[in-house]
Amino acid sequence: MFAKAVAVSLLTLASASVFAADCSVTVDSTDQMSFNTKEITVDKSCKEFTVKLTHSGNLPKNVMGHNLVISKTADMQGIATEGMSQGLEKDYLKADNAGIIAHTKMIGAPEKETEVKFDTSKLEAGGDYSFFCTFPGHISMMKGKVVVK
Numbered sequence: 631m632f633a634k635a636v637a638v639s640l641l642t643l644a645s646a647s648v649f650a651a652d653c654s655v656t657v658d659s660t661d662q663m664s665f666n667t668k669e670i671t672v673d674k675s676c677k678e679f680t681v682k683l684t685h686s687g688n689l690p691k692n693v694m695g696h697n698l699v700i701s702k703t704a705d706m707q708g709i710a711t712e713g714m715s716q717g718l719e720k721d722y723l724k725a726d727n728a729g730i731i732a733h734t735k736m737i738g739a740p741e742k743e744t745e746v747k748f749d750t751s752k753l754e755a756g757g758d759y760s761f762f763c764t765f766p767g768h769i770s771m772m773k774g775k776v777v778v779k
């Protein structure tokens with residue numbers, strides 16, 4: 631009886647952690663101006679989704695800063711271009727641009743991680759979304775697809 635109860639609670643714990651993993655993703659950024667993935671999947675069954683951005687490099691923010699911004703693919707280039715003129719103090723991002731669905735702050739060594747949590751109701755299943763970095767020049771290499779299902 632006791633053993634059965636333990637088994638059931640272990641099972642519950644296991645499925646709870648699997649569920650939690652589906653509602654967040656970790657993306658690493660590097661000194662080589664890259665993200666470690668070209669695709670993020672956001673599951674609409676999650677009410678909120680968390681993107682954790684790590685920086686595994688040794689270069690500081692003013693040289694190799696990275697952020698992670700999510701928008702419709704159609705808005706991506708405009709947000710990056712506008713961000714460039716905002717300067718490092720504003721993380722190269724005009725944060726009130728209506729096209730921005732979610733964004734982290736910009737990090738660089740010695741900062742190792744940051745995260746952003748957003749409401750998945752901002753995304754439509756099957757929509758065309760992307761993630762990217764707005765540090766000047768980085769978008770050419772630092773971008774990927776956000777798949778919403």
Ligand SMILES: [Cu+2]
Nearest residue numbers: 696763765768
């Ligand atoms: Cu970057």
